[in-house]
Amino acid sequence: MIRVIAPARPQAPPVDLLWPTRAQVLSDDRVRADVHRVVSSGSAVRSTEVDRAGSDDWLHDILDRGARLALARLAGRVEALGRWERYETRADQCNGHIRQVMTHPDARRRGLARSVVHALVDDARAAGVQTLTLHVRGANQAAVALYTSLGFGAVGGDRYDRVLFALRLGAGPDAAGDRTESKG
Ligand SMILES: CC(C)(COP(=O)(O)OP(=O)(O)OC[C@H]1O[C@@H](n2cnc3c(N)ncnc32)[C@H](O)[C@@H]1OP(=O)(O)O)[C@@H](O)C(=O)NCCC(=O)NCCS
Numbered sequence: 220m221i222r223v224i225a226p227a228r229p230q231a232p233p234v235d236l237l238w239p240t241r242a243q244v245l246s247d248d249r250v251r252a253d254v255h256r257v258v259s260s261g262s263a264v265r266s267t268e269v270d271r272a273g274s275d276d277w278l279h280d281i282l283d284r285g286a287r288l289a290l291a292r293l294a295g296r297v298e299a300l301g302r303w304e305r306y307e308t309r310a311d312q313c314n315g316h317i318r319q320v321m322t323h324p325d326a327r328r329r330g331l332a333r334s335v336v337h338a339l340v341d342d343a344r345a346a347g348v349q350t351l352t353l354h355v356r357g358a359n360q361a362a363v364a365l366y367t368s369l370g371f372g373a374v375g376g377d378r379y380d381r382v383l384f385a386l387r388l389g390a391g392p393d394a395a396g397d398r399t400e401s402k403g
Pocket residue numbers: 261263299319320321322323326327328329330331332333334354355356359360361362364365366368
């Protein structure tokens with residue numbers, strides 16, 4: 220499904236969001252190559268360098284697990300991505316966790332990550348998720364500013380390198396008092 224959204228900045232090329240299925244990923248080498256270009260530009264997928272086979276495996280694995288992956292394309296090329304998925308344990312499946320939001324270094328500060336996270340939040344809300352969480356390094360000022368600007372707030376975490384942020388989307392326990400299980 221492709222949803223065209225407003226340009227990230229005045230006079231910027233339009234951003235479109237793609238929610239690929241596993242079948243689409245398997246049949247579209249361009250998308251897989253684009254995703255590899257983004258994930259290999261940083262260390263947000265694995266702590267070591269990611270080769271093309273590694274990023275393909277990662278893509279298939281997360282789509283097999285039912286994660287909702289949003290790809291943001293600028294002028295037709297994937298430049299940013301992120302995903303959310305439900306908590307695994309049955310008691311916590313009303314909650315979701317955002318992981319691996321990233322933008323290629325050449326495309327940063329154009330509103331792409333904001334578009335991705337906004338779309339993840341809308342998608343999770345539409346799926347009935349009550350609270351969305353994510354972990355961020357306390358020193359990652361860009362990510363902290365991004366999530367804070369979208370309404371997420373720090374709700375705890377005993378490690379500065381792994382701060383839990385949450386956004387309450389619907390009815391249910393108050394996010395601030397709801398220390399849900401760690402998703403890593
Ligand atoms: C964090 C990251 C995803 C931001 O991507 P981006 O596409 O450049 O972000 P956006 O252009 O959508 O910025 C949205 C807001 O985030 C904040 N922000 C983004 N980059 C920032 C920076 N370098 N310094 C301070 N604030 C920043 C700003 O509030 C910005 O809004 P503004 O441009 O109107 O001021 C990107 O820097 C990245 O990929 N970093 C490496 C991976 C990572 O850390 N991911 C987060 C894991 S939790």
